[in-house]
Amino acid sequence: MSPTLLHLLYNLSPLALIGVAVVIFLRARQTPLWGEAFRRLARNPSARVAMAVIGIYATIGIADSVGWYDATTQERRTVIDAIFERKPERTYSAPLAEMTTGEAKPQKIREKHILGTDSIGADVFYRTLKGVRTAFQIGGMTVLIVTPLALLLGLTAGYYGKWRDDVITYIYTVLSSVPGILLQIAMVLVLGKGIIQICLALGITRWVGLCRMVRGETIKHREREYVRSAKALGVTDMVILVRHILPNLLPVVIISTTLGFSNLVLSEAILSYLGVGVPDNVGSWGNMIDAARDELARDPVIWWNLTAATGAITGLALSLNLFGDALRDAVDPRLRS
Amino acid sequence: MLRFILRRLLQAIPTLLGVLTLTWFLFFGTASAESIARRNLSSKDPTPAQVQGWIKEHGYDQPPAVQLRKATVDMLMFKFGKSDATKEDIWTRIRQGAGPSIVVSSTIFIGTVFGAILVAVLAAAFRGTYIDKTTTIVCVLLMSVVYTVYVIGGQYFLSKQLRYGPIWGFDPASGLFKYILVPSAIGFAAGIATEIRLYRTFLLDEISQDYVRTARAKGVSETRILAQHVLKNALIPIITNTVAVIPGLILGGLLLENFFGIPGLGSYLFEALGSNDFSVVRAMVFLGTLLYIFGLIMTDIAYAIVDPRVRID
Numbered sequence: 001m002s003p004t005l006l007h008l009l010y011n012l013s014p015l016a017l018i019g020v021a022v023v024i025f026l027r028a029r030q031t032p033l034w035g036e037a038f039r040r041l042a043r044n045p046s047a048r049v050a051m052a053v054i055g056i057y058a059t060i061g062i063a064d065s066v067g068w069y070d071a072t073t074q075e076r077r078t079v080i081d082a083i084f085e086r087k088p089e090r091t092y093s094a095p096l097a098e099m100t101t102g103e104a105k106p107q108k109i110r111e112k113h114i115l116g117t118d119s120i121g122a123d124v125f126y127r128t129l130k131g132v133r134t135a136f137q138i139g140g141m142t143v144l145i146v147t148p149l150a151l152l153l154g155l156t157a158g159y160y161g162k163w164r165d166d167v168i169t170y171i172y173t174v175l176s177s178v179p180g181i182l183l184q185i186a187m188v189l190v191l192g193k194g195i196i197q198i199c200l201a202l203g204i205t206r207w208v209g210l211c212r213m214v215r216g217e218t219i220k221h222r223e224r225e226y227v228r229s230a231k232a233l234g235v236t237d238m239v240i241l242v243r244h245i246l247p248n249l250l251p252v253v254i255i256s257t258t259l260g261f262s263n264l265v266l267s268e269a270i271l272s273y274l275g276v277g278v279p280d281n282v283g284s285w286g287n288m289i290d291a292a293r294d295e296l297a298r299d300p301v302i303w304w305n306l307t308a309a310t311g312a313i314t315g316l317a318l319s320l321n322l323f324g325d326a327l328r329d330a331v332d333p334r335l336r337s
Numbered sequence: 338m339l340r341f342i343l344r345r346l347l348q349a350i351p352t353l354l355g356v357l358t359l360t361w362f363l364f365f366g367t368a369s370a371e372s373i374a375r376r377n378l379s380s381k382d383p384t385p386a387q388v389q390g391w392i393k394e395h396g397y398d399q400p401p402a403v404q405l406r407k408a409t410v411d412m413l414m415f416k417f418g419k420s421d422a423t424k425e426d427i428w429t430r431i432r433q434g435a436g437p438s439i440v441v442s443s444t445i446f447i448g449t450v451f452g453a454i455l456v457a458v459l460a461a462a463f464r465g466t467y468i469d470k471t472t473t474i475v476c477v478l479l480m481s482v483v484y485t486v487y488v489i490g491g492q493y494f495l496s497k498q499l500r501y502g503p504i505w506g507f508d509p510a511s512g513l514f515k516y517i518l519v520p521s522a523i524g525f526a527a528g529i530a531t532e533i534r535l536y537r538t539f540l541l542d543e544i545s546q547d548y549v550r551t552a553r554a555k556g557v558s559e560t561r562i563l564a565q566h567v568l569k570n571a572l573i574p575i576i577t578n579t580v581a582v583i584p585g586l587i588l589g590g591l592l593l594e595n596f597f598g599i600p601g602l603g604s605y606l607f608e609a610l611g612s613n614d615f616s617v618v619r620a621m622v623f624l625g626t627l628l629y630i631f632g633l634i635m636t637d638i639a640y641a642i643v644d645p646r647v648r649i650d
Binding site for chain 2: 170171173174175177178179180181182183185186187189190191262266269270273274275276286289290292293296297301306310313314317318321322325
């Protein structure tokens with residue numbers, strides 16, 4: 001297949017994701033629980049702001065996923081590349097400055113950069129935008145590992161009990177007694193740098209909390225009348241689990257996933273700083289913060305690289321946290337803290 | 338009580354065995370000796386002879402039985418062997434680094450727990466008011482900032498601009514306090530928000546209990562209810578939860594010690610990560626886990642002391 005066609009086909013994946021999200025949203029709105037929850041969210045001003053901000057980030061991430069094959073560089077160019085990529089300058093330059101910084105003889109630069117340039121002269125605003133997709137990729141893929149694993153094991157342990165419960169409880173007791181950060185760095189060190197490796201490492205350490213919660217909830221539901229009567233009517237275990245118990249757990253799962261997502265975004269930055277993060281050629285806020293390690297010690301101070309990455313990551317994490325809190329309040333007012 | 342402690346200690350044995358199996362699988366099962374050697378050798382394209390030499394020298398060519406022993410029995414005996422990168426004895430370095438690490442992390446630990454209790458009690462006392470809402474918002478904001486930014490920014494503002502402490506170094510002889518002030522303050526700021534939120538929910542859970550209503554009906558003052566009844570009962574979940582701070586302390590050590598030049602275990606692990614030193618990382622993962630399991634046991638014992646109901650099961 002020609003690379004041109006292949007790269008156009010890549011665009012189907014983000015579009016498919018949007019499609020799935022829209023279908024899920026529309027179907028969820030029809031149910032009484034989520035319909036009411038969405039109405040409450042829409043009335044909550046901080047949730048509205050948070051959703052708008054997440055929407056902007058998501059748009060950037062999607063724009064950075066839609067692209068085409070560039071014959072001259074033989075690389076993929078995305079919409080973000082086409083609009084925001086700038087030719088590199090010689091070295092650092094302050095936001096909107098006309099001269100470079102940090103050189104013995106400051107040189108005139110080609111064009112103004114809204115957030116300045118970094119040590120190799122790359123546009124900081126462009127690099128900040130490139131971090132969005134990586135953050136969503138890591139958060140999203142980790143969630144895709146964590147949620148099915150936690151649901152499968154949590155439901156099995158809670159519903160069947162006995163030896164299955166013992167085995168699963170043992171596995172997660174062992175995993176949770178290794179401090180998360182240590183297991184993560186050990187895993188990425190052994191498996192090598194990369195987005196998939198980070199997701200695996202984060203996933204392996206993160207499913208335990210959710211699994212515990214799912215198990216506990218399942219044990220509660222197992223004894224309820226509706227499950228007993230379903231059993232008495234001869235409904236199979238599989239159907240009871242998937243059709244009757246699972247929908248009751250969904251609010252808890254969705255809330256903890258949303259609140260966990262912001263933590264995943266922050267974890268990427270920490271792992272990259274420790275040198276076991278995403279590779280250097282992938283845009284990442286963690287790598288930007290890592291590069292900024294010595295920049296505050298310079299004279300004049302190079303503050304824009306750190307500030308841009310911090311702003312971007314805090315903006316996303318803060319909106320995700322606010323949205324998660326609002327979602328929790330909207331879905332279950334009893335949980336309101 | 339003694340029976341409870343004994344039972345709790347016995348329960349830790351299978352967990353520890355599981356952890357040892359896990360680390361053995363991770364370090365000897367997933368990574369091949371050759372890939373470890375290639376990443377440790379400095380030259381980009383090592384010759385097969387160099388690779389084989391490195392493997393032999395660092396003992397990665399030993400039969401699986403020996404490697405299993407290295408990953409389990411030797412670990413339990415604290416025989417960590419020599420570092421892959423520097424050939425230093427790992428245990429010696431750990432003994433040297435333990436002191437500074439304990440000083441810094443216990444300062445952060447005590448500060449965080451007591452600070453969080455104080456703020457949470459204030460927020461609970463003024464629940465629903467401005468003070469409470471501001472606390473919640475500030476906590477969410479603090480939770481949304483990456484730890485690394487606290488470290489870099491904190492050093493810049495507290496050490497470089499305000500000169501509250503040295504930027505780099507650790508010399509207990511010339512005054513311990515000034516060296517740990519800034520790192521502890523940063524660890525405190527980075528970790529306190531989660532704890533405040535958690536403790537606040539614990540306190541609010543207690544405030545809505547029936548005994549509080551009874552006390553109020555009898556005319557006990559609000560301050561006394563909070564200080565004497567609510568806080569005392571809320572301390573039970575708080576104590577159980579303090580152990581959850583340990584992973585955060587390990588992360589803090591990893592980021593802070595290296596950045597402030599404190600020669601602790603965090604710095605050691607940070608160096609080992611930079612030089613692909615598998616044997617040191619292996620030892621540190623084991624040590625961290627041991628510490629955490631110990632913390633979990635201690636919490637359970639503390640819990641059993643505070644709340645006698647736990648002992649009966």
